[in-house]
Amino acid sequence: MEVITTLALFSLTLVVLYLLFKPNQNNLPPSLKPSWPLLGNLPTLLRSTTPLHITLADLAQSHSAPLMLVTLGTAPTIVASTPEAAMEILKTHDRALSGRHISVCFRIEEMNKNSLVWDDCTDNWKQLRRIAKTEIFGPRMLQIQEPVREKKVGELMEFLRGREGKVAKISELVFGTLLNILGNVIFSKDVFGYGEKDEVGMQSLIKELLIIGSSPNVAEFYPVFEGLDLQGLKRKCVDRVDRVNKLWESTVKERRLSRSTNSGERESKDMLDVLLDNGFSDVQINVLFLETFGPGSETSSSTIEWAMAELIKSPTKLAKLKEELNQVVGPTSQVKEAHIPSLPYLQACIKETMRLHPAAPFLLPHRAMEPCKVMGYTIPKNYKIIVNAYAIGRDPKIWKDPCCFRPERFLESSVDYNGNHFEFIPFGSGRRICVGMPLANRTIPLIVSSLMHNFDWSLPEGRKPEELVMNEILGLTLAIDPSLSVIPTVRGNKTY
Numbered sequence: 001m002e003v004i005t006t007l008a009l010f011s012l013t014l015v016v017l018y019l020l021f022k023p024n025q026n027n028l029p030p031s032l033k034p035s036w037p038l039l040g041n042l043p044t045l046l047r048s049t050t051p052l053h054i055t056l057a058d059l060a061q062s063h064s065a066p067l068m069l070v071t072l073g074t075a076p077t078i079v080a081s082t083p084e085a086a087m088e089i090l091k092t093h094d095r096a097l098s099g100r101h102i103s104v105c106f107r108i109e110e111m112n113k114n115s116l117v118w119d120d121c122t123d124n125w126k127q128l129r130r131i132a133k134t135e136i137f138g139p140r141m142l143q144i145q146e147p148v149r150e151k152k153v154g155e156l157m158e159f160l161r162g163r164e165g166k167v168a169k170i171s172e173l174v175f176g177t178l179l180n181i182l183g184n185v186i187f188s189k190d191v192f193g194y195g196e197k198d199e200v201g202m203q204s205l206i207k208e209l210l211i212i213g214s215s216p217n218v219a220e221f222y223p224v225f226e227g228l229d230l231q232g233l234k235r236k237c238v239d240r241v242d243r244v245n246k247l248w249e250s251t252v253k254e255r256r257l258s259r260s261t262n263s264g265e266r267e268s269k270d271m272l273d274v275l276l277d278n279g280f281s282d283v284q285i286n287v288l289f290l291e292t293f294g295p296g297s298e299t300s301s302s303t304i305e306w307a308m309a310e311l312i313k314s315p316t317k318l319a320k321l322k323e324e325l326n327q328v329v330g331p332t333s334q335v336k337e338a339h340i341p342s343l344p345y346l347q348a349c350i351k352e353t354m355r356l357h358p359a360a361p362f363l364l365p366h367r368a369m370e371p372c373k374v375m376g377y378t379i380p381k382n383y384k385i386i387v388n389a390y391a392i393g394r395d396p397k398i399w400k401d402p403c404c405f406r407p408e409r410f411l412e413s414s415v416d417y418n419g420n421h422f423e424f425i426p427f428g429s430g431r432r433i434c435v436g437m438p439l440a441n442r443t444i445p446l447i448v449s450s451l452m453h454n455f456d457w458s459l460p461e462g463r464k465p466e467e468l469v470m471n472e473i474l475g476l477t478l479a480i481d482p483s484l485s486v487i488p489t490v491r492g493n494k495t496y
């Protein structure tokens, strides 16, 4: 009996050792160790109290692993953490590796096949991308809509003037301003009212969808459970999507009607006009509206909040920015989008914010549409791939004093986030690069500069700038924790 028990234990030990250290027959990238049967690397990653993008950045550094295989439960993910690895994925093998890994709770078939964000690079996606790039976010449309964006930012400034001396939760206000900018880009309407209850419901529904989308989902780690929706996340997601679609149902109906009766000839077009011109169905319109409000609002508002926090924490940098604004814009005038090209220090501040705090630290997950060799390793078909833009932006081999907010570094270099410099890719690169980047390029600098030109900012309870706490928290975007509370003091009167 004793012999049998010993033999059984010995065999079990061999099996466990084999599973832990089995030879890499498939030539996969090096696997993060230890990787447990059924749990993969979950115990290692869950034990860490730091957010996942930081833990993975640290692990890639300490293992000198540009590419790593990380297994969460039973789901394998390839993690790229250097500019070279990012370039191979997003440029050299862009065609094979630009599929999308759809988050489980967003797997809604009717939506995904009409989706700019979640569809693979199908012919349908190519058509959506072309319309988005050339018409919706194209230079002509951006120019036509410039006055309305400036008006919406002006409304935020007016509201804050009325709140002088009172604590403002800046992210909520900026998020609302961005929703109004997007509401006007999309169907020429506001969807947010300052100081009012969220009566339209847009703000809370978009926020809820972002929270649902970023909640840890068992089915993401154990795909066999996908159909069960154990946490009810998919059900919640479908419900919120239905509710948000209802918010613009009547607007779409009225526009269709006014176009068909020809009484509604409109002076300047918006996104809805472009989609109707191209014969889009209501389902297609719903998906694209949601995919503009969703990715367009939270990414930009968190970037603006981070920029403000970094500037408030660095009074000398802030003084330099204010001086530039006084010189270029003038002390009594409002910032206009036309000023932005003449404000190099402002642009450097935004870039430095995006380097340190990329709104999407892992970009959006890609998927191998076919097996592919990357840096000598094989990435099997259908594997999920994430590019750690956060790790790349803070790599000490590339950036001097990588954790310091030093906008000057961008004044001295031509590095930009247009997707051609793989050491700095907050918007991604290649065929899936952020399609809303031209809009973000205008709204983010306009809002940051207006906030700094119109107001001096102080912290509640007499705290000093250096006491500002700026922890990172990773939801669907990289947010600041705790969210920024600040007190505005008006800086002189500005004419419009």
Ligand code: HEM
Residues within 6 Å of the ligand: 116, 117, 118, 129, 291, 292, 293, 295, 296, 297, 299, 300, 303, 358, 359, 360, 363, 364, 365, 426, 427, 428, 429, 431, 432, 433, 434, 435, 436, 437, 439, 440
């Ligand atoms: C700070 C602002 C923003 C950042 C950092 C950002 C970042 C990103 C990133 C990293 C991706 C994924 C790239 C990839 O998969 O490799 C992406 C995709 C996308 N973004 Fe943005 N984004 C921003 C603003 C916007 C805005 C303002 C809009 C629209 C109004 C927008 C719409 C989209 C869409 C539709 C996609 C999916 C494109 C596709 O898969 O083909 N984004 N963005």
